[in-house]
Amino acid sequence: MSTPYNRLQVYLDEVVARPDAARAMAFGDSWFQYPLRRYGDLETKLSRHYGRRLLTLDDSYPGRDAKEAFALLPRWSGVARDLAERGTPFDLFLVSMGGNDIIGQDFALHLKRADDPPDGQSWPWHPAIPTVVQRHIRLDALKHAFAKVQAFYEGIVLLRDTHAPQATILTHTYGDVTPMDVPYTFIGFTSGPWLWKPMRDFGLTDAGEQRALSRWLLESFFRMLTFVAKSTRAFVVLDTRGELTDPAGWDNEIHPKGPGFQHLVDRFWVPAADAVLAGAGPGTAKKAAIRSGGAKKRSATRPGAKTSAAGKAAVKKAAVKKVAAKTAIRRSGVARGRVRPQPR
DSSP states (O other): OEEEGGGHHHHHHHHHHOTTSEEEEEEESTTTSOTTOTTOOHHHHHHHHHGGGEEEEEEEOTTOOHHHHHHTHHHHHHHHHHHHHTTOOOSEEEEEOSHHHHTSTTGGGGBOOTTSOOOOSOOTTOSOOOHHHHHHBOHHHHHHHHHHHHHHHHHHHHHHHHHOTTOEEEEEOOOOOOOOSOOEEETTEEEOOSSHHHHHHTTOOOHHHHHHHHHHHHHHHHHHHHHHHHTSSSEEEEOOTTSOOOGGGEEETTEEOHHHHHHHIIIIIHHHHHHHHTTOSTTHHHHGGGSOTTOOOOOOOOOOOOOOHHHHHTHHHHHHHHHHHHHHHHHHTSSSSOOOOOOO
């Protein structure tokens, strides 16, 4: 069962009424709240799967990027603290964040023309910098975007460690996006394309190079998430970036159709959530009933890909940034003050 954040009191009442149910909070972008489509998104399908066995408070919004999400950490922390004080802390944090920063609405900010001067020479999140990246990506600008996404995820880790230390964080790496001239449309409203059009505007017109660049970005995103996962515990990265390879299964460049979302839920999200909730601490025997009856079980592994040599060289710098991020979060009230939730 999913309850939107602007109905917080309804969610709190449901937690009281169903003390044996597991509890989750979802922070996400359009993959968790895909508007004006009947078939539903990841969070909607996950909620339908579990029903009232999993009570999810959903504060997702289409178009949300890491900077906006980071600013919302204090209010999410307030909710997590209140539930912890009631003796009903969250068991799961479901996260879909970073797509808009890297392959969505902010993508054009990282592009340059092939004849523009280089913008950065190194990249900490991938061992190779392909020619198409060297020609068309402003590496320093992209580093800044990745730093914001990393700071957000580290903020979620700090929130979890402070107010629900037994909980697990589940996140993902989207899917195998294909740059194409297919925007999101609804009754005259159009948004996008987010990849294909900016690439063409900056002189990148070869379809093979366009897709190679998109895959390089998502692999770098995966490596960054893996770095965060290795620095903490109970942080599961669902490596979905190689899924949904057929463009015909996509509603537009960066959003699947219903069957695509369902495939990701069935193959990755449900097995991972089942594995977590079956051993969620106190009440484990009751929560074990949440597991899918009769469903074929698949292992949800936490990827252990090695960080690149450049990434290892950047560990010290990343650690400094992590301390700075934690300091900023604490000052904003995430770790100490009670922040009263406010409706959108």
